[in-house]
Amino acid sequence: MKFQAPKGVSEYLPGRSVAFDYVRQTLTTAAVSAGYQLAELPVFEDTELFARGVGETTDVVTKEMYTFEDRGGRSITLRPEGTAGVMRAVIEHGLDRGQLPVKLWYTGAFFRAERPQAGRYRQFYQLGIEAIGLNDPEIDAEVIAVADRGLKALGLKDYRLEITSLGDAASRAAHRVDLDAFIAKMNMDEATRTKAAINPLRLFDDKREEIKIQMSKAPLLIDYLSAESRTHFDRVCALLDSYGIEYRLNTSLVRGLDYYTGTTFEFVHEKLGAQSAIGGGGRYDGLMRQLGGADLSGIGFGMGLDRILLACEAEELELLDSDGLDLFVIALGTESKFVASGLVNSLRSEGFNIDMSYGDRALKGAMKAADKSGARFSLVIGEDEVASGQISIKEMETGESQTLAITAIADFLDSF
RNA sequence: GUGGGCGUAGCUCAGCUGGUAGAGCACUCGGUUGUGGUCCGAGAUGUCGCGGGUUCGAGCCCCGUCGCUCACCCCA
Numbered sequence: 248m249k250f251q252a253p254k255g256v257s258e259y260l261p262g263r264s265v266a267f268d269y270v271r272q273t274l275t276t277a278a279v280s281a282g283y284q285l286a287e288l289p290v291f292e293d294t295e296l297f298a299r300g301v302g303e304t305t306d307v308v309t310k311e312m313y314t315f316e317d318r319g320g321r322s323i324t325l326r327p328e329g330t331a332g333v334m335r336a337v338i339e340h341g342l343d344r345g346q347l348p349v350k351l352w353y354t355g356a357f358f359r360a361e362r363p364q365a366g367r368y369r370q371f372y373q374l375g376i377e378a379i380g381l382n383d384p385e386i387d388a389e390v391i392a393v394a395d396r397g398l399k400a401l402g403l404k405d406y407r408l409e410i411t412s413l414g415d416a417a418s419r420a421a422h423r424v425d426l427d428a429f430i431a432k433m434n435m436d437e438a439t440r441t442k443a444a445i446n447p448l449r450l451f452d453d454k455r456e457e458i459k460i461q462m463s464k465a466p467l468l469i470d471y472l473s474a475e476s477r478t479h480f481d482r483v484c485a486l487l488d489s490y491g492i493e494y495r496l497n498t499s500l501v502r503g504l505d506y507y508t509g510t511t512f513e514f515v516h517e518k519l520g521a522q523s524a525i526g527g528g529g530r531y532d533g534l535m536r537q538l539g540g541a542d543l544s545g546i547g548f549g550m551g552l553d554r555i556l557l558a559c560e561a562e563e564l565e566l567l568d569s570d571g572l573d574l575f576v577i578a579l580g581t582e583s584k585f586v587a588s589g590l591v592n593s594l595r596s597e598g599f600n601i602d603m604s605y606g607d608r609a610l611k612g613a614m615k616a617a618d619k620s621g622a623r624f625s626l627v628i629g630e631d632e633v634a635s636g637q638i639s640i641k642e643m644e645t646g647e648s649q650t651l652a653i654t655a656i657a658d659f660l661d662s663f
Numbered sequence: 664g665u666g667g668g669c670g671u672a673g674c675u676c677a678g679c680u681g682g683u684a685g686a687g688c689a690c691u692c693g694g695u696u697g698u699g700g701u702c703c704g705a706g707a708u709g710u711c712g713c714g715g716g717u718u719c720g721a722g723c724c725c726c727g728u729c730g731c732u733c734a735c736c737c738c739a
Contacts, residue, residue: 251730306737310664328739357739362664364733373739454735503738513738524739551739579697612691614699627698641698648698 255363256370257553266566267372270401270556271354274374277397278352281389283376286351288332290358294322300331300538302505304445311359325358328504329375329549330531331538337379338540347380347543354552366522366554375528377547379535384479387510387530387546388486394514394526394548395492401555402564403516406525409497410487410512412480414472415532419508422471423447433461451499462499469498476509483510506531510546516554518561525558526550573660574640575622576603577613579629587628590653597657618643623663626656
């Protein structure tokens with residue numbers, strides 16, 4: 248029996264794991280720089296939380312959740328998205344009782360039992376932020392700016408921000424009446440009609456030409472916004488303009504999670520395959536109340552770390568890591584090895600990143616290992632060095648070396 | 664869940680109309696005694712995804728199966 252990773256999971260090994268971590272770190276920095284605080288949450292929750300939060304009729308809930316019964320007979324689900332869990336924690340611990348908004352960020356693995364394809368995994372990674380408690384356009388713009396700042400900090404260029412407003416409950420109700428009437432007169436197959444009955448907005452996203460042509464004349468939600476929603480959305484756009492963040496109004500932008508209201512957005516990368524959304528989010532007015540909390544509004548985003556890494560690779564960006572090795576130590580002979588490993592051990596404690604040669608490799612092989620390690624410096628310790636207390640430290644890139652006392656290595660490394 | 668493509672050394676792949684397996688990279692050792700990246704030489708590595716069938720003979724053909732992958736769908 249040869250074991251394999253479960254179907255469709257993403258995993259990051261040496262060669263790519265540093266770049267993945269760099270993506271996560273960069274987005275984290277963007278969130279922290281705007282005052283968001285870490286919420287470390289469980290990867291599984293009560294199934295009902297997602298059913299109620301994400302929406303009973305959504306694809307995510309109806310056919311993509313990893314649900315199982317635990318030993319106590321409770322129905323548990325591996326989290327398919329982050330917002331519901333954050334809201335649960337906020338409500339459960341009363342985080343919304345202090346000053347508002349509550350600003351949180353989170354990251355980790357999420358699970359959806361979909362058919363895998365490029366950029367779509369069954370276990371994938373997201374980093375998200377949520378600002379809960381105030382319905383202020385300033386916050387909408389901030390959330391979008393945080394995401395955009397993270398992407399720009401990575402050096403990404405070939406992406407676009409699409410934005411729209413889904414309005415408030417009154418806006419959507421008014422639009423729904425006209426849209427349903429419009430759809431009733433359209434030509435479509437049964438499956439599509441069923442889909443439309445569940446969420447008519449989905450038809451705006453349909454890729455088939457015959458549907459696209461018909462939908463091009465459909466009434467747009469953006470034209471039904473209440474005065475309040477309109478003002479809010481205009482303000483968000485004005486703020487983005489003032490930040491210098493470019494965006495494209497996409498009136499047919501539809502998101503698959505039911506809780507979105509008002510400002511809704513998506514970051515789309517142009518060099519990815521069919522799964523091109525690298526992040527997205529929006530405001531959710533009724534979610535917290537729906538989950539048993541106060542009637543507070545919130546807004547947040549989820550960024551797909553796997554896809555963002557793919558996007559960086561598509562743009563051939565150099566994702567520099569800072570955790571490379573400072574020094575590689577080569578010991579020759581049993582006696583010298585004892586001295587060398589003691590030296591390595593104490594230098595590591597002083598905060599340097601150091602690796603050494605193991606086993607009984609010949610010097611040539613050990614130097615090759617030093618080269619492969621990417622260490623900035625290398626040094627050899629043999630009988631002579633142990634006796635004299637002097638070593639020759641070599642800068643790998645230039646090939647130049649200089650002699651110094653073993654006791655002076657830390658100071659030497661510090662000077663770089 | 665529905666379709667298309669593909670499964671040969673650790674990786675990328677070659678293998679013409681069926682005659683029982685190869686290259687490059689990577690790896691190990693060496694090129695006179697303790698300094699890498701280039702060059703040269705040597706070496707190790709595969710139940711050709713799995714099962715069955717056709718055939719004197721199958722990596723090459725047929726059937727099934729599993730897996731990977733891309734797309735639909737959906738979304739991060």
